[in-house]
Each structure stands twice: as structure tokens, then as C-alpha cells.
Amino acid sequence: MIKTLNRKIVGAALAALLSTPALGADKGEIELAYGEWATEIASVNVVRVVLEDLGYEVKTSSVSVAAMWQALAAGDVDAMVAAWLPTTHQHYLDQVADEVVDLGPNLEGTRIGLVVPSYVEIDSIAELNAAAARFDGEIIGIDPSAGLMKKTELAMEAYGIDQLDLVESTGAIMTAVLGDAIEDGDWVVVTGWTPHWKFARYDLKYLEDPENVFGGAERIHTFTRQGLAEEMPEAVAVLDNFHWTPEQMAELMVMNQQDKRSDPYDNARRWVEAHPEVVEAWLP
Known part of the structure; x- marks a missing residue:
């Protein structure tokens, strides 16, 4: 009973916070790049929902991995939550490390x-x-x-x-x-x-990898373009706070997979509404 009551209280408080006129105002456009993978379809849509509820106009762009890193470094997009490190995307990061900002892991144990x-x-x-x-x-x-x-x-x-x-x-x-x-x-x-x-x-x-070519456990990091923190500090605070578990991500991925006709964005909104305690920790 106590857990149910607390969940309802947190959910009501979060709903009230996100519906506050000051937060609902138009705060500008932010563009998120992502790769067309089940993991990143889940994460980019969750972040999109949270930022939209805070008053941002959010655009998402599905691109290749190489284009994602290049666009971020050039400032053509604002952020991504899809950097697999320190193995999978390290060679892309090495090429643009001075032009992007690493906000750290948003998911660990990959x-x-x-x-x-x-x-x-x-x-x-x-x-x-x-x-x-x-x-x-x-x-x-x-x-x-x-x-x-x-x-x-x-x-x-x-x-x-x-x-x-x-x-x-x-x-x-x-x-x-x-x-x-x-x-x-x-x-x-x-x-x-x-x-x-x-x-x-x-x-x-x-399959076992005795030569360790694929590396061990990885993390998915959030990156922004240079200057975004100064222009949109609240949005960057959300991106910086964004962190969830493989189990939480898997829950949304299963939702996307079970009904191919459903929109991943709509599923992300359902997931956000069902996990107010998690989302609350991401807010500034």
C-alpha cells in the first residue's frame, strides 16, 4: 500500500510539474541524432518525450553511426544518447573528441x-x-x-x-x-x-572471444555539441541526468517489438507515464 501510494504521489507531482505554464512554454528546438537500432530508438524517444513536456520542440534524426558523430561535431545536431564506449564507437570519438562534449554514461552493462x-x-x-x-x-x-x-x-x-x-x-x-x-x-x-x-x-x-576483439562490458554515453550547455542549460541538465538500467530499456524495447504497428514515440510516452520516479530524477 505504501509503495502504491508513493508512486501515485510522485506521478501526480511530476504531472503537475510538467504541466506548469512556465515549463510548458516554447523553449526552442533541439535536435537529437540516433542510429536505427532497437536500443537507440527506445532511448531517443524517451528523452524526446521528457524534453517536449518541459517545453522544447524536439526533432529526431535517424542517421548512420559515422554521420551521427560527424553531424554532432559540426554542430548540425545538438545531442545524442547513443555513443557506445569504450570499444564500439571509440574510433569515431577519437576523430572528433575536441568538438563534442561527453556527459557520461546513460546506461551501463552493455x-x-x-x-x-x-x-x-x-x-x-x-x-x-x-x-x-x-x-x-x-x-x-x-x-x-x-x-x-x-x-x-x-x-x-x-x-x-x-x-x-x-x-x-x-x-x-x-x-x-x-x-x-x-x-x-x-x-x-x-x-x-x-x-x-x-x-x-x-x-x-x-560466442567466446578469447582474443578480446569485441572488448568487455560497455557503456552508452550521452554527447552534446559544443556550446549547447550555454544556450540550453535546462535541456543539457536533463541530458546529463538521463540514466536508466538495461532492464528499464529492455521493457520499452519489448513494447516496441510486441506490437509492430505501435509508434515507438507513443510507447515511450506510455513508459514515461508509468515510471514517474525514474523520470523525476532526470529533471533539473
């Missing part, structure tokens, strides 16, 4: 690598060549500019994988191929990352 269904009878990337025929000679990838694809190319070099080709596709195609293979009981290997809804739907495992 991972990347090569993923297979648990019934696949190999456990290491080093075993892929010998089993190439079972995988139809393919590793199913995603957007060719993604840091995960660059790391996969490095892994293929490190392990001498020359019997399989890395196939460029999208996150949606990758998960569709994965689902079809599992339905038929076939072997399949895909580029994978955590958190992702596919780990909740299917019984999967990462």
Missing part, C-alpha cells in the same frame, strides 16, 4: 559480439571456420557503418575467418533472419548486442 542460438554446437569465434557450411558461409550483420560491424571485421582478421562472409543488412533484417533460422532449427550467427529484445525472446549465447 556488450557486443557474435551471437548464435544456444543449440548451436560451437562456443567460440575460433570455431567458426570449421563450421562455416552449417552457417551457409555467412555472418548476418547490420548497418555497414556501425561500430559493431567494424569490430566484426577486425575479429574475422584476428581469428582468420575466411570461410564466412559478413553480410550487410539492418537490425530488423538481422533479427528476422535469426528468428527464421531458430524456427527451422538451423544454425545462424549474427552480430549482436545487449540490451536487445532478442535475448528475451530467444535462447541465445555469445
Whole structure:
């Protein structure tokens, strides 16, 4: 009873705060760049909802990973909540480190690598060549500019994988191929990352990476362009405070996946309304 009452009180207080005329005023436009991945679709829409409720006009732009970093460094977009560090996107950051501002992690406990269904009878990337025929000679990838694809190319070099080709596709195609293979009981290997809804739907495992090409646990960071803190201090305070858990992100990703007809923005608003205590901690 106490937990329910507190939740209602916090929710009512947050709703009142966000509906205050002073906060609801037009505070200008802010543009957020993101990659078309399940994780970033979830996070960018949550941030968009919170900033809109504070009175900002928020534009979101889906771009390639390389374009996301370049646009931020050039000041063409204002912020992103989609930087996977210190492994996946480090080489992009190295090129523009002096032109962007790192606000720190918004989610911790991520991972990347090569993923297979648990019934696949190999456990290491080093075993892929010998089993190439079972995988139809393919590793199913995603957007060719993604840091995960660059790391996969490095892994293929490190392990001498020359019997399989890395196939460029999208996150949606990758998960569709994965689902079809599992339905038929076939072997399949895909580029994978955590958190992702596919780990909740299917019984999967990462292939061991003894050379540590993919690195260990990662974090997703928030970055802004230079000067945004001076121009929009309240918005940057929200971006700086924005932090959630893999479980919270996964909850929204599952909502997006369960009903393909639903709008991720509408789902993000439902998630924000259902978690007032979390959102309250992000406010200035």
C-alpha cells in the first residue's frame, strides 16, 4: 500500500510539474541524432518525450553511426544518447573528441559480439571456420557503418575467418533472419548486442572471444555539441541526468517489438507515464 501510494504521489507531482505554464512554454528546438537500432530508438524517444513536456520542440534524426558523430561535431545536431564506449564507437570519438562534449554514461552493462542460438554446437569465434557450411558461409550483420560491424571485421582478421562472409543488412533484417533460422532449427550467427529484445525472446549465447576483439562490458554515453550547455542549460541538465538500467530499456524495447504497428514515440510516452520516479530524477 505504501509503495502504491508513493508512486501515485510522485506521478501526480511530476504531472503537475510538467504541466506548469512556465515549463510548458516554447523553449526552442533541439535536435537529437540516433542510429536505427532497437536500443537507440527506445532511448531517443524517451528523452524526446521528457524534453517536449518541459517545453522544447524536439526533432529526431535517424542517421548512420559515422554521420551521427560527424553531424554532432559540426554542430548540425545538438545531442545524442547513443555513443557506445569504450570499444564500439571509440574510433569515431577519437576523430572528433575536441568538438563534442561527453556527459557520461546513460546506461551501463552493455556488450557486443557474435551471437548464435544456444543449440548451436560451437562456443567460440575460433570455431567458426570449421563450421562455416552449417552457417551457409555467412555472418548476418547490420548497418555497414556501425561500430559493431567494424569490430566484426577486425575479429574475422584476428581469428582468420575466411570461410564466412559478413553480410550487410539492418537490425530488423538481422533479427528476422535469426528468428527464421531458430524456427527451422538451423544454425545462424549474427552480430549482436545487449540490451536487445532478442535475448528475451530467444535462447541465445555469445560466442567466446578469447582474443578480446569485441572488448568487455560497455557503456552508452550521452554527447552534446559544443556550446549547447550555454544556450540550453535546462535541456543539457536533463541530458546529463538521463540514466536508466538495461532492464528499464529492455521493457520499452519489448513494447516496441510486441506490437509492430505501435509508434515507438507513443510507447515511450506510455513508459514515461508509468515510471514517474525514474523520470523525476532526470529533471533539473
